[in-house]
Amino acid sequence: MANASYVNSYYANSLNSELSLPTLQGEHQCDVCVVGAGFTGLSSAIHLAKRGYKVILLEGERVGWGASGRNGGQAIIGYNNGIGMLEQRFGLEDTRKYLEFVLEGCQIIRQFVEDYQIECDLxxxxxxxxxxxxxxxxxxxxxxxxxxxxxxxxxxxxxxxxxxxxxxxxxxxxxxxxxxxxHLHPLNLARGEARALLGLGGEIFENSRVTKIDKTMTPTVYTELGRVKAKQVVLAGNAYLGNLVPEMEARLVxxxxxxxxxxxxxxxxxxxxxxxxxxxxxxxxxxxxxxxxxxxxxxxxxxxxxxxxxxxxxxxxxxxxxxxxxxxxxxxxxxxxxxxxxxxTYSRMPDVGRLPGSSVFYAHGYSGTGVTTTHIMGRLLAEAVAGSAERFDVFANVKQMPMPGxxxxxxxxxxxxxxxxxxxxxxxxxxx
The missing domain is CATH 3.30.9.10 (D-Amino Acid Oxidase, subunit A, domain 2)
Known part of the structure; x- marks a missing residue:
């Protein structure tokens, strides 16, 4: 039988350690509230915590419950249409940057596995x-x-x-x-990263689905039983973010x-x-x-x-x-x-940016090659939150369109x- 509340997968039936996390209740405060405990959220939270930020990570189900804990476990170096197609669209200079980013993403995985002793069959x-x-x-x-x-x-x-x-x-x-x-066991990787975040002083709340966000310069994130007042917010729900931010949902299928x-x-x-x-x-x-x-x-x-x-x-x-x-x-x-x-996404490139007039950052829409790109995106999100958005903007500047229809x-x-x-x-x- 699968671990409670996870889909009944091979991954859920081969977890290598326990991880018990609370549900958010009452009012909390932090520097950065991250929404979604998949690879994007975990990577960004770890990189932020390493920079000294007080981080709260909210997950509607359990750590790695969505695509991060159900995928094929392949850390592929590339994007949906391959590196070759990027040269035609963006030119060689930007293509070189995109390739270096995704190579860096795989190195982040290896570094996490080594630094935090994560057992994930890498x-x-x-x-x-x-x-x-x-x-x-x-x-x-x-x-x-x-x-x-x-x-x-x-x-x-x-x-x-x-x-x-x-x-x-x-x-x-x-x-x-x-x-x-x-290639690797993605759910054991995600849970190992969650333990790493806890060791760095971050807080994680499971079964704490976000119901509303006040998208201001001092945002508040609401769940059914609590709320988090934060200086900045990172949205990392990907396909499971739902209609929480309608203008973002229109760009995803x-x-x-x-x-x-x-x-x-x-x-x-x-x-x-x-x-x-x-x-x-x-x-x-x-x-x-x-x-x-x-x-x-x-x-x-x-x-x-x-x-x-x-x-x-x-x-x-x-x-x-x-x-x-x-x-x-x-x-x-x-x-x-x-x-x-x-x-x-329509572009088949990650949809990355900051909601206008707010302190809310986001990254999602990896179009099938998310294991590596999520990990580099977590680092880039942390850099952008810290005020250094040059590398983040290489992705944020990609023109994204609403899906036709x-x-x-x-x-x-x-x-x-x-x-x-x-x-x-x-x-x-x-x-x-």
């Missing part, structure tokens, strides 16, 4: 898998842009032999290896993604299907992603749906997808199946747009 390496020649060409373009940005450690290899060195599957025509990426996890695999079978212990994903628009867990299960995800809905029989569909990649698992039992939401029609509009990319998948085009 393993190094990420690999992309091409399902067609056009994706292989896109991988080569991505490698070239990385090299122009000063990083020549991406390896792209074509052919059956290259694939077989990484995975025991016949589905792919080439590989893309990034030694800078990693929730997307659901789903994961199944097998029973522990025998050594020989685990080594047959996963020959390099990296995190993997293909390069389709609606992609498959998978990796081995610390106790040698295959964790396999995909099947995204716009609007945050969960279709019927999604676990069966994922199992079928898994068997298309690894028919060797035909007789293997699936122990866990779950889903969760992340948020996408307005509040009622934005999900159907995005679904219609996604059909084009699904057709490209079927025709063998690249997502990059």
């Amino acid at each position: 393993k190094e390496g990420h690999a992309g898998l091409a399902t067609c020649d056009r994706q292989l060409q896109a991988m080569e373009h991505e490698r070239e842009v990385w090299a122009r940005c000063g990083h020549d450690d991406i390896k792209v290899n074509a052919g059956h032999a290259a694939v077989q060195q990484m995975v025991g599957s016949e589905n792919y025509v080439g590989t893309y290896y990034d030694p800078n990426g990693a 929730p997307v659901s993604s789903f994961i199944v996890t097998t029973e522990p695999l025998p050594d020989a079978l685990a080594k047959e299907i996963i020959r390099k212990d990296y995190g993997f994903c293909d390069w389709n628009y609606v992609l498959d992603y998978y990796r081995l867990t610390g106790d040698q299960r295959l964790l396999f995800g995909g099947e995204s749906f716009y609007g945050g809905k969960e279709p019927r029989n999604v676990s069966q569909r994922l199992r079928q997808n898994m068997l298309k990649v690894f028919p060797q698992l035909q007789d293997v039992k699936v122990d866990y199946s779950w889903g969760g939401n992340f948020a996408i 307005g509040r009622l029609l934005k999900v159907p509009a995005v679904i219609m747009g996604s059909w084009y990319y699904l057709l490209r998948d079927k025709l063998g085009a690249s997502r990059k």
